Amino acid sequence: MRRRDDGSFVEFVEQRGSALLRTAQLMCGTRQDAEDALQTALEKAYRHWGRLESDVDPEPYVRRILVNLLISRGRRWRILREIHMARLPEVPVPAAHHDVELRGTLIEELQLLGPKQRAVLVLRYWEDLSEQETAQLLGCSVGTVKSQASRALARLRSRLDANLALQRG
Amino acid sequence: MDLEAELRAAMAAHVSDVDAPAELAAAVRARHRRRTARIRATVATAVVMAAGMAGWPAYHAVHATPAGSGHPLLTASPSAGPVPSGRSHGATSMPVPPGRPRTSPRSSSAVPSHSTGPTRPGVSWVTYIPGRLKPAGACHSTRVTGFPATICEWTGASDWLKIQVVRSPALLRAEQLGLGALTSRPTTVHGQPALATPGHLAWIERPGVGILVSSDLPLDPQLPKIADGIHP
Numbered sequence: 001m002r003r004r005d006d007g008s009f010v011e012f013v014e015q016r017g018s019a020l021l022r023t024a025q026l027m028c029g030t031r032q033d034a035e036d037a038l039q040t041a042l043e044k045a046y047r048h049w050g051r052l053e054s055d056v057d058p059e060p061y062v063r064r065i066l067v068n069l070l071i072s073r074g075r076r077w078r079i080l081r082e083i084h085m086a087r088l089p090e091v092p093v094p095a096a097h098h099d100v101e102l103r104g105t106l107i108e109e110l111q112l113l114g115p116k117q118r119a120v121l122v123l124r125y126w127e128d129l130s131e132q133e134t135a136q137l138l139g140c141s142v143g144t145v146k147s148q149a150s151r152a153l154a155r156l157r158s159r160l161d162a163n164l165a166l167q168r169g
Numbered sequence: 170m171d172l173e174a175e176l177r178a179a180m181a182a183h184v185s186d187v188d189a190p191a192e193l194a195a196a197v198r199a200r201h202r203r204r205t206a207r208i209r210a211t212v213a214t215a216v217v218m219a220a221g222m223a224g225w226p227a228y229h230a231v232h233a234t235p236a237g238s239g240h241p242l243l244t245a246s247p248s249a250g251p252v253p254s255g256r257s258h259g260a261t262s263m264p265v266p267p268g269r270p271r272t273s274p275r276s277s278s279a280v281p282s283h284s285t286g287p288t289r290p291g292v293s294w295v296t297y298i299p300g301r302l303k304p305a306g307a308c309h310s311t312r313v314t315g316f317p318a319t320i321c322e323w324t325g326a327s328d329w330l331k332i333q334v335v336r337s338p339a340l341l342r343a344e345q346l347g348l349g350a351l352t353s354r355p356t357t358v359h360g361q362p363a364l365a366t367p368g369h370l371a372w373i374e375r376p377g378v379g380i381l382v383s384s385d386l387p388l389d390p391q392l393p394k395i396a397d398g399i400h401p
Contacts (some may be wrong), residue, residue, distance in 0.1 A: 010194040017189030025184050035190070042197040043204065105181035110176075125173060126180045157172055 004052045013042060016059055020066060026122045027070045029111045034069055037073060041066035063127075064137050071138075076114025102160075109159045117152035124149055187387060262336030295332065299391060300327040311380065314347045316340060328388050332383040336401050346371040347379045358396045370396050 017038070024034035024041075025161060050056050116138070123134045126146075131149075135142045137154045170357030190196070292308070302323035310319055316337040322328040335346060343364045349370045353364040358380075370392045373380045382396050 012195065013189070013194035017193045020188065022187050025187055027181055031187070034187075034368045038189070038275070039193070039197055039200055042193070046197055046201050052289075067243075095313045102175060106176055106179040107183045110179075121323050122180070123178065125177050143195035153172055160172075 004049050004054050007050050026126055027118055027158040037070055041069050069116045071119055105163055109156050113152050117148050120145055121152050294401045295399055297395055302330055326366040329385055331383045338377050340377055340379045343371045343373055346379050
């Protein structure tokens with residue numbers, strides 16, 4: 001049984017680095033945070049790279065590290081935000097420009113979801129993973145994936161409707 | 170509106186221009202090297218600290234006693250603990266009359282060769298005793314100002330000298346040896362702060378070990394020289 005070497009790590013990063021970085025950016029919002037999270041996740045994978053079998057695709061392993069890391073960080077940052085903000089704005093405020101694009105609004109609303117709901121949506125609709133694969137990657141049941149996706153979409157829809165209504169009105 | 174399709178399109182548009190930097194793999198490996206170095210440094214520091222903490226009691230046990238394993242005072246000291254039978258000669262050999270050959274090679278080597286006056290060969294940590302004084306029996310243990318102490322005495326035709334070595338972890342200042350700070354004058358012995366009154370000289374040789382030298386008045390001028398020759 002052959003093990004992976006240092007050269008295969010460089011090759012993997014060159015081939016799949018951009019895809020992983022996009023997933024990271026969709027999950028955490030900013031480019032800097034995404035790059036830092038990706039480097040951290042790849043470093044964790046690099047520690048055990050020699051133990052991975054050469055005939056097995058390492059991407060699910062790396063992606064799992066990345067997603068779990070981003071969910072953990074998202075939870076931590078959410079707690080910090082809740083500590084630092086005196087109070088949340090309770091009434092939605094219309095954007096300064098009423099021609100906010102729907103896709104831009106969707107991305108903004110995506111970042112307002114909880115880390116796990118955001119992860120489910122990114123894995124399901126960006127990575128095109130099945131519910132089974134998503135559940136396996138997140139370490140939860142298929143039912144949890146379904147419910148999280150359903151709630152996240154409902155939340156997005158309601159916020160989007162409110163936003164569009166504000167723009168119209 | 171098909172929200173799922175819109176979401177897919179929004180995600181694709183949002184990250185369309187995102188590409189991993191070319192040096193990502195090198196950056197990851199550099200981060201790994203930094204982490205490894207940091208862990209090694211931490212482990213090395215922990216090992217050094219653990220070794221130091223483990224070795225300190227042994228070092229302290231060897232160096233904290235005033236007279237070393239071959240000294241007679243050590244065996245007479247209340248803090249010295251049980252004495253192995255092979256070394257029990259020290260308990261009965263305190264102050265040995267001048268001229269009497271030593272039984273312990275370590276004791277004989279402990280007498281400094283630079284001593285100018287008559288010495289007490291049997292008490293090797295005392296390097297100067299005026300020649301007219303003779304040992305007044307063996308050193309004995311007692312308490313001085315509440316602390317355990319070892320007392321050695323010398324007498325002459327009309328003089329007497331008493332050296333008290335007091336040991337206690339609580340012993341930090343010369344005032345604790347019984348000389349009043351108001352009636353005594355400050356001086357130094359071996360570079361350490363000392364207190365002197367007519368016929369008495371007291372100082373802390375090191376934390377936990379204090380020395381009180383007493384004599385009758387005719388010997389008082391020689392007390393600094395006697396004190397200077399005491400090396401417990």
